[in-house]
Amino acid sequence: LAKTTQPISMDSYEGQEVNITCSHNNIATNDYITWYQQFPSQGPRFIIQGYKTKVTNEVASLFIPADRKSSTLSLPRVSLSDTAVYYCLVGDKRRNTPLVFGKGTRLSVIA
């Protein structure tokens, strides 16, 4: 399973755009990149998933360069409620494949 590396923590003010970059140098051809969000004492929640180029949904964008060795989660105009830990995971989409979590990035949004 591909290992991921993310910044341990980030701080941001409300209303700013936050970009969290994840490195996954040994990503495999069949691997997808998925980001999860976790609030204290809750299970992680799916944010976005991509394979290459750019993916956008109602809460975030995911940028993946051509070599796929890294990816960037972009959160537009964060609010206090976006304070959470964000995990980047790389793995096969097949449902029987478990996801291995890295250390994640603890985002603190300040008023």
Place this chain on the structure above:
Amino acid sequence: GAVVSQHPSWVICKSGTSVKIECRSLDFQATTMFWYRQFPKQSLMLMATSNEGSKATYEQGVEKDKFLINHASLTLSTLTVTSAHPEDSSFYICSATPGQSNTGELFFGEGSRLTVL
């Protein structure tokens, strides 16, 4: 989206007792569920893969006789922490993916916080 529910949300027990945690997929069938453990300020650690109708697959370093996993139906997996000790106190989280999902997205339960006195 699909819903995964855990019960209980929290439990306090005395050292030496056994505790069972249930994980249910409420609106889909899951032949495979995953159990994670999370200590304070740390990431989720995969403990085992629970397979319906067969034995669970445990990750290295996880004692299968300590953490008993039973996946007797397509919507229920249970984790039993046997002879619990204070060091077993942790946040236990299960996850599953609907069989018809084409994204492989994992849906997680709310977690179960175990405190062993």
